[in-house]
Amino acid sequence: MGYLSAAWTVASRDISRFWKYRFWLAGQLAMNLADVFIFALVFNNIVNKAYIPDYLKFMTPGVAAIATFAAAFSIGREVGVEIRREVTQYLLSLPMSRSAFVFGRILGGALRGMIYQVSFLVLAALIVNVPTTTKALYIALTTVMLTFSMSSLAIAISTSTKDFNLQATLRALTYYILFFLSNVFYPKEVLAMRFPPQILQIVINTPVSLASDIYRWGFGYYENVDAVSKILLLLIWSLTLTTLASLAYLRNLTKQ
Amino acid sequence: MEVAVKIRKLVKRFGNTVAVDSLDLDINEGEIFGLLGPNGSGKTTTLLIISTVYKPTSGEVYVYGHDVIREGDVVRKYVGIAFQEPKALWVDKPYELLLWHARVVGYSTSEAREVVKNVMEVLGLWEHRNKYFYQLSGGTRKKVEIAKVLIQKPKIAIFDEPTAQVDVISKHALWDAIRELRTQGSTVIIATNDMFEAERMCERIAIIYKGKLKALGTVEELKDSIPEGDIVELMLDGDENTYLRAEDLLKQYGKTVRSNDSLKIFLNKGEERAIEILDLLKSRGFKIRKIMVKEPSLDDVFFYMTGAKLKEG
Numbered sequence: 001m002g003y004l005s006a007a008w009t010v011a012s013r014d015i016s017r018f019w020k021y022r023f024w025l026a027g028q029l030a031m032n033l034a035d036v037f038i039f040a041l042v043f044n045n046i047v048n049k050a051y052i053p054d055y056l057k058f059m060t061p062g063v064a065a066i067a068t069f070a071a072a073f074s075i076g077r078e079v080g081v082e083i084r085r086e087v088t089q090y091l092l093s094l095p096m097s098r099s100a101f102v103f104g105r106i107l108g109g110a111l112r113g114m115i116y117q118v119s120f121l122v123l124a125a126l127i128v129n130v131p132t133t134t135k136a137l138y139i140a141l142t143t144v145m146l147t148f149s150m151s152s153l154a155i156a157i158s159t160s161t162k163d164f165n166l167q168a169t170l171r172a173l174t175y176y177i178l179f180f181l182s183n184v185f186y187p188k189e190v191l192a193m194r195f196p197p198q199i200l201q202i203v204i205n206t207p208v209s210l211a212s213d214i215y216r217w218g219f220g221y222y223e224n225v226d227a228v229s230k231i232l233l234l235l236i237w238s239l240t241l242t243t244l245a246s247l248a249y250l251r252n253l254t255k256q
Numbered sequence: 257m258e259v260a261v262k263i264r265k266l267v268k269r270f271g272n273t274v275a276v277d278s279l280d281l282d283i284n285e286g287e288i289f290g291l292l293g294p295n296g297s298g299k300t301t302t303l304l305i306i307s308t309v310y311k312p313t314s315g316e317v318y319v320y321g322h323d324v325i326r327e328g329d330v331v332r333k334y335v336g337i338a339f340q341e342p343k344a345l346w347v348d349k350p351y352e353l354l355l356w357h358a359r360v361v362g363y364s365t366s367e368a369r370e371v372v373k374n375v376m377e378v379l380g381l382w383e384h385r386n387k388y389f390y391q392l393s394g395g396t397r398k399k400v401e402i403a404k405v406l407i408q409k410p411k412i413a414i415f416d417e418p419t420a421q422v423d424v425i426s427k428h429a430l431w432d433a434i435r436e437l438r439t440q441g442s443t444v445i446i447a448t449n450d451m452f453e454a455e456r457m458c459e460r461i462a463i464i465y466k467g468k469l470k471a472l473g474t475v476e477e478l479k480d481s482i483p484e485g486d487i488v489e490l491m492l493d494g495d496e497n498t499y500l501r502a503e504d505l506l507k508q509y510g511k512t513v514r515s516n517d518s519l520k521i522f523l524n525k526g527e528e529r530a531i532e533i534l535d536l537l538k539s540r541g542f543k544i545r546k547i548m549v550k551e552p553s554l555d556d557v558f559f560y561m562t563g564a565k566l567k568e569g
Contacts (some may be wrong), residue, residue: 001362013356032459081345090343093307094360095332256270256310 003103006096006136010104014075015251017177020072025116026218028070032120035063036127051189060127061215062184064120068147069175071116073108076154077128080167083159091255102250104243109151114143121215129220138227139218145231145238146211152245159252189244210234258285258320260412260443261306266315268301268467273300277467281317283445288438290458291447292558294442296474298467299447300340304501307337308510319412328545334352336361336410340417340447350376350400351385351527354407358522375406378433381428394421399430406433413442419453431457450556461554478557486526487550488533490519502542506533513559522552 001009018025047055082088091101121139125131131139157170181203183191187206195203198218203209210230217225261283262399268276277400278297283289291299304310306318310329314504317324319331344353349378350395351372354534358368376382384392392400398421405413415434419427420518434457438444448454454461455475463471471478492498499519503512510523537544 001360006360009356009360016352017347078345085343085345086339086341087343087345089304089309091335091338092309093332095336095362097329097359256312 007104011108014108062212065211067120068113072113072150073154076158080158096098106152110147113147135218142214149238149241152242156248157247207237260285264316264320269313288444289460290454293464334411336405336408337414338405342401346390470561489548493548
């Protein structure tokens with residue numbers, strides 16, 4: 001079995017399993033939809049219109065960005081369970097290279113993220129605007145990079161310890177750091193009022209913030225965004241996170 | 257005869273625990289080889305090293321001449337393993353699981369469907385194909401695990417305690433399937449703590465105890481290797497203390513192995529000595545319930561070679 005076909009076989013297992021967690025998926029979907037239709041609609045009448053003219057349109061692309069986390073992080077949860085039940089031993093014994101296996105897992109997680117996110121991208125197109133072909137390409141690239149980053153990060157965290165509780169805590173902590181230190185809920189102008197300039201620079205350049213801005217631009221909420229710079233920065237984030245997390249995953253898998 | 261697996265001075269430590277201690281073994285191509293030992297003796301660890309799941313702490317392991325560390329990718333193409341504990345999550349269903357496994361080991365989709373169905377029918381798994389793993393009995397889960405290797409037909413087929421939790425009828429079906437696998441060209445390695453299984457299935461056996469190789473050979477060779485070829489087994493009226501006293505008294509005749517309700521003495525000319533022993537014990541006031549002279553079984557070989565006591569198990 002060649003490298004790519006081995007990786008794809010591993011990824012296909014993770015994708016087919018994704019549909020088995022129906023109730024978890026339904027709960028996750030409900031939470032993300034609640035962010036859009038309850039949180040955003042309620043806050044639409046509370047926020048300062050000078051900063052956020054339409055909170056629903058501002059928030060929906062941001063929710064599309066964080067939606068990738070939920071699905072991509074589900075692969076981390078599953079990898080954690082596999083370690084605890086020693087299913088990993090079986091996977092490591094299979095006739096394929098370790099790197100193909102690691103790539104397959106990350107690909108599986110990323111594809112889960114993409115599949116899950118599609119409905120939120122459609123929702124953003126309906127609520128904000130339908131993107132042009134070029135902008136749709138930017139949106140797609142952003143999604144690929146974001147889901148790969150998150151999938152590899154979640155997997156690496158889950159293999160860093162055998163303690164299931166600690167795994168869950170670390171995943172949740174990472175999720176909330178990335179979630180709160182972002183511009184998903186507030187634009188840069190509002191964040192600037194709360195954070196010192198140095199912290200602000202970090203917050204607006206995290207992967208989630210970059211993706212949210214590209215989505216907002218792609219769907220036409222923002223007009224003037226340097227999308228090329230942002231996508232390049234996101235590419236650097238993505239390559240760095242995916243490479244480091246893959247190496248950590250490989251090391252954690254084979255350290256015994 | 258080509259050596260399929262060569263193990264030299266293999267050591268595996270987990271922290272301060274030595275799981276495998278300077279193990280040397282050659283497993284020949286085409287044989288059914290048994291690793292016999294109690295739980296925690298290092299059998300599973302050895303198998304996991306051969307299948308590249310664990311790395312050795314020191315020493316060398318070669319599969320068809322390929323180093324398990326440097327050439328792991330190549331080694332995994334030769335080896336298939338059925339684990340002691342079935343490896344699946346509760347959301348898995350046997351048919352899906354085995355179909356995926358068949359695809360990974362190189363079957364096309366249509367071939368995979370056919371081979372999976374055949375193997376599932378042979379093992380009596382077909383009716384359970386769409387149940388969730390948590391709905392299956394321990395024995396059925398175990399059969400799913402074995403099915404993976406039967407589907408894969410690897411050059412080196414490893415079974416870790418293949419019939420643990422399996423009922424007696426299925427046990428014979430599994431043994432037949434494993435023998436058939438060997439007929440088709442696989443070298444088979446079975447780790448077991450079941451002496452009957454080892455004696456029935458394996459052409460050569462390595463007795464492993466506390467990570468060390470204690471004996472190696474065919475069943476006959478192992479039985480013959482006990483220098484004192486007969487066993488006098490005694491059952492006495494009394495408690496553990498009685499057996500302790502009797503053991504002290506009878507050590508002069510040969511090596512003794514004591515359990516809670518019997519005492520075995522390994523010696524030569526068993527029938528003649530049994531009468532002497534009987535007289536000696538009577539003269540010292542022991543009450544003898546039963547005395548037997550017999551040839552050693554594989555159990556006896558195990559206890560003789562390892563010096564283990566039954567209470568340890």
